[in-house]
Amino acid sequence: MNLQLGGIHHVSAITARISGNHAFYTRVMGLRLVKKSVNQDDPSMYHLFYADAQATPGSDLTFFDIPRAAPEHRGNRSISRTFLRVSGQAALEYWAARLEDNYVAHGPLHLRDGRLTLDFEDPEGLPLSLVDDGGRGEAYPWKGSDVPAEYQIRGLGPVMLTVPELHPTARVLTDLLNMRRVRAYVHPDDTTAQVHVFEMGEGGAGAEVHVAVRPDLPRTYPGAGGVHHVAFRVPSEEQYHAWARHLEAAGVHTSGEVDRYYFRALYFREPQGILFELSTDGPGFATDEPLEALGERLALPPFLESRRAEIEAKLRPL
Known part of the structure; x- marks a missing residue:
């Protein structure tokens, strides 16, 4: 089987201020809250999902x-910017x-890797960039x-990874995950540093990983305003099982197959410590509530449903 990520x-x-986070991403950024759930590994905390109108993978x-x-x-060995x-x-x-x-606050409009880009941070300092994708692919705007x-x-x-060395991460992206190394550009914050671009699937802005090599930076200490992990698209359960076998055969220590109810997940860390996830496109967020009502109530996977009253009592109102 030809294994390709989409x-x-x-x-x-990670957020330490969930109410402010909800207000910023729905009111300022105009995103739809498509799933109001909890961390399945620790249901005392919310896990909120913001997306387009269709909750598209x-x-x-x-x-x-x-x-x-x-x-x-902030530092290296991290997912340092989300576009x-x-x-x-x-x-x-x-x-x-x-x-x-x-x-x-935001930076000036500028070209980054040939695309017009606008850099800013969310209220907790999460580095974000808006990037022109040239209108490529379908869009599903939210009427709300x-x-x-x-x-x-x-x-x-794209997501940007910042690492002290290129080779260990590049080898995982190309040899293990079958991405293609396509180009490089000068880092906008350090003209002595290079950012190497890897693409998957059909390519384009939604299918790239940008790897910035910054040995001068200290190691990141994770916390609020930082990224926990990035997940890559697996189109089918058949390929998902094949990816699990592929990683096992390569000697990669993984979480094993994890059923997140809305998608299937497989977690592992690349050699410099960044957490990757492979996730199926389906079954999707409309599995347990109608598309038009996504995010309106607390959604729990079946194995937590019997604890609903206990879980709801511990969650703060948004």
């Missing part, structure tokens, strides 16, 4: 609620004005957003 599936980050930005988490100390796709310069100009109206449909976030763009 692109970025989701990015999961590749559009999910998710957050684990860890109220006492200290802020992340969100929009279409066209007019969209980026709209977002520059919208961020200013909401008192969110006050962001005009043509300017809405279309999905996840």
Whole structure:
């Protein structure tokens, strides 16, 4: 079987202020809350999923609620920037004005790797960038957003990894995950550093990993405002099982197959410590609630449903 990943599936980050996080991503960023759930490994904390109107794989930005988490100390061995796709310069100009109206500082519009880009941070310091994807692929704008449909976030763009050495990570991306190394560019924050671009599937902004080599940086100390892991798209359960066998045969220590109810997951760390996940596109977030009502109630996987009253009693209102 020719194992190929389809692109970025989701990015999961950490928040210490879940109510403010919910307000920022739904009201300022105009994303739809498509699943209000809990961390399946620790149901005392929320796990929120923001996405497009259809909860499309590749559009999910998710957050684990860890109220006492200290802020992340940035450095290398981390997922250091998350890109969100929009279409066209007019969209980026709209977002520059919208961020200013909401008192969110941002950098100037600039070209990064040949694409017009706008850098900013969320209220807890999570590094984000809006990037022009050229209108490639389908878009599913959400009618409940006050962001005009043509300017809405279309999905996840590349993720940037920052590592002290290129080779260990590059080898995993190419030899293990069958990505293609396609180009490199100068790091915008350090002209002595290179960023190497790897693509998967059909390529494009939603199917790239950018690896920045920064041996000068200290190691990241994880925390709020940082990314926990990135997940890559697996199109079918058949391929998912094949990927599990492939990683086992390569001697990679993994979580084993994990059923997250909305998708199947497989976790492992690349040699420099960054957590990767392989996730199936299905069955999807409409498994347990209608598409038009996604995110309106607390959704629990079947194995937690019997504990609903206990779990709800411990969660703070959003």
